[in-house]
Amino acid sequence: MKNRAETSGIEQKSAPPAGGQGFVRLEGVSKRFGDVVALHEATLDVRRGEILTLLGPSGGGKTTLLNLVAGFLLPDSGAIHIAGQPVTEVPPYRREIGVLFQNYALFPHMSVAANVAYGLRMRRLPRPEIARKVAETLALVRLVGLENRTPRQLSGGQQQRVALARALAISPKVLLLDEPFSALDKNLRGSMQLELKEIQRKLGVTTIFVTHDQSEALSLSDRIVVLSEGRIRQVGTPGEIYRRPTERFVASFVGDVNVLRARLEEVDGEAAQIAIGAAKLAVPAGTLRGCAPGAPVELFIRPEQLRLAETGDETACEGVVSAHSYQGGHVDLHLASEAAVSGRILMRWPGTEAIARWPVGTRIAVACAGTEAVAFPASPS
Amino acid sequence: MRKPRVSTWGGVAGAVVVAAILAFVLLPGFVVMIAAFNARAILSFPPESWSWRWFAKALAYDDFRAGFRNGLIVTGWASTIALLVGAAFAFVLDRYAFPLKRTIEGVLLAPLVIPHFTIGLGFLILAAELGATRGFAVVVACHVVLVLPFVLRSVYISLRSLDQRLELAAASLGAPPGRVLTTVTIPLLAPGLVSGWLFAAILSFNEFTASLFVTAQRTQTLPVAMYNYVREYADPSMAALSVMYIVATAIILIIANLFLGLGKVLNVEESR
Numbered sequence: 001m002k003n004r005a006e007t008s009g010i011e012q013k014s015a016p017p018a019g020g021q022g023f024v025r026l027e028g029v030s031k032r033f034g035d036v037v038a039l040h041e042a043t044l045d046v047r048r049g050e051i052l053t054l055l056g057p058s059g060g061g062k063t064t065l066l067n068l069v070a071g072f073l074l075p076d077s078g079a080i081h082i083a084g085q086p087v088t089e090v091p092p093y094r095r096e097i098g099v100l101f102q103n104y105a106l107f108p109h110m111s112v113a114a115n116v117a118y119g120l121r122m123r124r125l126p127r128p129e130i131a132r133k134v135a136e137t138l139a140l141v142r143l144v145g146l147e148n149r150t151p152r153q154l155s156g157g158q159q160q161r162v163a164l165a166r167a168l169a170i171s172p173k174v175l176l177l178d179e180p181f182s183a184l185d186k187n188l189r190g191s192m193q194l195e196l197k198e199i200q201r202k203l204g205v206t207t208i209f210v211t212h213d214q215s216e217a218l219s220l221s222d223r224i225v226v227l228s229e230g231r232i233r234q235v236g237t238p239g240e241i242y243r244r245p246t247e248r249f250v251a252s253f254v255g256d257v258n259v260l261r262a263r264l265e266e267v268d269g270e271a272a273q274i275a276i277g278a279a280k281l282a283v284p285a286g287t288l289r290g291c292a293p294g295a296p297v298e299l300f301i302r303p304e305q306l307r308l309a310e311t312g313d314e315t316a317c318e319g320v321v322s323a324h325s326y327q328g329g330h331v332d333l334h335l336a337s338e339a340a341v342s343g344r345i346l347m348r349w350p351g352t353e354a355i356a357r358w359p360v361g362t363r364i365a366v367a368c369a370g371t372e373a374v375a376f377p378a379s380p381s
Numbered sequence: 382m383r384k385p386r387v388s389t390w391g392g393v394a395g396a397v398v399v400a401a402i403l404a405f406v407l408l409p410g411f412v413v414m415i416a417a418f419n420a421r422a423i424l425s426f427p428p429e430s431w432s433w434r435w436f437a438k439a440l441a442y443d444d445f446r447a448g449f450r451n452g453l454i455v456t457g458w459a460s461t462i463a464l465l466v467g468a469a470f471a472f473v474l475d476r477y478a479f480p481l482k483r484t485i486e487g488v489l490l491a492p493l494v495i496p497h498f499t500i501g502l503g504f505l506i507l508a509a510e511l512g513a514t515r516g517f518a519v520v521v522a523c524h525v526v527l528v529l530p531f532v533l534r535s536v537y538i539s540l541r542s543l544d545q546r547l548e549l550a551a552a553s554l555g556a557p558p559g560r561v562l563t564t565v566t567i568p569l570l571a572p573g574l575v576s577g578w579l580f581a582a583i584l585s586f587n588e589f590t591a592s593l594f595v596t597a598q599r600t601q602t603l604p605v606a607m608y609n610y611v612r613e614y615a616d617p618s619m620a621a622l623s624v625m626y627i628v629a630t631a632i633i634l635i636i637a638n639l640f641l642g643l644g645k646v647l648n649v650e651e652s653r
Contacts, residue, residue, distance in 0.1 A: 072549050092552040099553040105546040109568050118564075119554030170554060 023048035023206050024069060024174055029078030031064050038064040040230045041078065046174075047222075049204045051197070055217040056227035057253070062210045065227070066176050069208060071095050083173050093122075098167030098205075102179045104159045106151035112138070112162050113147040119170035137169040140199060157188050164196070168203065175200070177209040181216065193220055214254045218242060226250045242302075246287060248376045251300040258306065259341040260317060262299040262375060264291050274299055274375050277339070279316040279368055283375045296378040303332070303346045305372055309365035319345050321362045324355045331355060335364070410627060417620035424615050435621035445622060448606030452586050454517060455602055459524030460532070460581035466525070467532030468574060475540040490530045500526060501591030508595065515597045523595045527588060528581035535580060539573025572641045579637055583630060 022045025031039045039061040046052045054062035067073040068080060071092035080088045087095055107115050113134050120130040138144055141161040151159055160180060167175060180196075181189045197220060200207050211217050217224050218238040226233040226241060226249070234241060234250045245251035252259070265273035265280070272285040276299055288297060309315045319335030322344070331354040335345040345366065358364055412426055417435055419428035439445055467489075473479075474486055492500060501523060508519040547569065551561045567574075589604035596605050603622075611619055 070549075070553055072552075091557075092549070093555050093557050095553075096555070097553055099550060101546050101550060103544070103546065105544065105550040107547060107550075107565060118551065118556075122551075122555035122560065166550075166554065 022046045025081040027079045029075045031075050037230045050222040051207045053209045053217040053221035053224045055224050060227040061230040062227050066210050096173045098172030098175045100163050100167050100177045100180045104163040111148050116165045116169050137165045141165045175205045175207040243372050256303050257300050258345050260299045260339050262297050264295050264297050266293050277316045279314040287376050291377050297375040298378050299375045301373040303348045305370045306347050307369040309367035313367040315365040316368050318365050321358050321360050413620045413623045417624045419617045422616040435617040439618040439622045444606045448603035452602040455520050456582050456585040458521045459585045460578050463525045463528045463532045463581050464578045467529050468536045471533050471536035493530050497590035501594030505594040520595050520600050524585045528584050532577040532581050535577030536573050539570050
């Protein structure tokens with residue numbers, strides 16, 4: 001219960017409902033499968049026209065939430081609204097939603113054109129109008145000329161475009177994307193992500209996007225909802241989620257992070273002073289409620305917020321280089337350090353000079369490069 | 382995966398064994414086919430002179446003609462009813478959880494372990510009680526029970542391999558449940574439905590043991606007519622009829638293979 005109270009308090013702060021109500025609105029929606037709580041009292045507003053990403057590990061509840069919005073599942077409790085209308089009891093075929101499935105779920109016995117026309121035929125539109133809309137939508141996803149192919153004759157990327165065209169052809173109120181890029185190879189994934197975002201902007205369709213890939217979430221979303229164990233952990237823009245995580249889980253799930261042992265010096269309103277080695281750092285106080293000055297805390301700091309301590313710098317901690325890993329544009333420098341909870345610290349260096357300058361076994365001093373960090377009470381372990 | 386190498390001698394020995402097994406399997410059919418062309422009125426092998434006349438006689442024989450017609454009537458009704466009932470049950474078993482599910486499944490598959498003569502005898506006793514021993518109804522009912530397990534299995538396997546997300550996709554695009562069924566589910570199940578029906582039809586048309594109990598003179602099917610014939614005569618018209626049986630079944634399977642692929646007809650491959 002304590003957890004939930006915290007979550008909703010944070011949610012109000014970081015994501016004030018725009019104009020009172022969201023375009024898609026969930027109010028205290030819960031769903032359990034047998035003894036497993038798949039989603040616990042989720043309350044969420046999706047703004048009109050935005051890409052909202054549901055991010056979390058598998059089993060976190062994100063696909064359940066998507067299926068509830070689609071109407072494939074009925075909630076045990078709570079209410080769902082789309083465009084101001086209550087839809088909790090409305091079956092999927094009257095919700096006017098477009099769904100892009102992970103495996104695309106194209107109808108194998110129909111041509112590309114028939115797949116895209118399916119939703120329009122179900123709406124009993126006149127033939128010429130169906131033909132016009134199919135052509136229009138296929139042009140939008142750049143698939144002109146493949147109308148008469150069957151899904152089996154298409155590549156993975158083409159199949160995904162057909163699936164997207166089929167979902168968009170009905171001009172859905174909401175577009176739901178269930179891990180759409182997971183089946184594509186890395187290069188194609190990047191270009192499809194860009195293309196999807198362009199199409200989404202062009203049409204302005206409200207989009208809910210499910211992924212377990214945090215970099216995909218950061219690059220694609222207007223806002224991110226982090227879920228784990230069936231609960232909403234944090235809602236915010238990609239920047240807020242990355243730079244100001246409000247929960248330990250969010251801080252460690254999104255992006256790489258170093259967890260360093262530190263001490264709380266004092267709390268001054270919204271800011272808290274943290275001491276780490278000789279260095280001092282100001283972090284948001286919100287995550288340290290209930291901690292007394294002098295209490296041990298854990299500092300969550302991104303690799304790019306650390307740098308080598310130079311003369312005159314206050315050293316935060318020391319470590320011994322244990323490995324380099326060349327990443328193309330930069331080098332990941334792995335340090336073994338007592339100061340880190342896991343015993344390891346990750347730092348980033350542009351270019352390749354780090355490999356020659358600090359060979360394995362070198363002892364180096366680390367300083368904090370910026371002030372972007374968050375701290376949580378030390379976990380009792 | 383790389384196939385293991387076999388030595389030349391091993392390969393030859395293997396080929397001989399396989400050929401021997403195939404020959405053994407095909408031998409009875411082969412003997413009957415040869416015997417059918419015997420010019421003399423005995424079932425002997427090998428024939429001394431050749432003729433088509435037993436084919437003409439078999440085609441002209443009244444009991445065979447009636448048996449063929451009766452067989453078609455029984456097969457048509459029995460496999461169609463079994464398809465409808467079996468498909469409905471397969472759908473319910475695949476999609477819903479309910480108490481006694483396992484028991485119901487067991488009962489529907491039971492004819493596989495109950496001997497055909499038991500089922501035939503049972504239907505005979507029942508029909509006698511109801512005074513219905515002379516009609517087609519009892520024969521059809523008996524055949525439905527006999528072929529139902531095969532139809533049920535065939536449709537059930539097709540349903541299992543059907544991706545339910547296709548149905549969800551159709552629903553999200555605005556198709557109410559009835560239209561999902563007619564535009565997505567049934568078209569995708571068609572190979573399973575057709576193969577189930579075909580399997581049932583071939584089994585029903587060839588069924589002898591139970592049919593012997595439940596048919597009367599007026600309703601006897603072709604296998605029963607053949608049995609009655611062979612009790613009195615031993616000329617090659619029986620063999621000629623067998624040849625026609627084999628050819629007809631082969632043609633049906635070849636056509637089915639053209640449209641569906643034999644793997645799907647026999648349900649040995651995933652039907653997608």
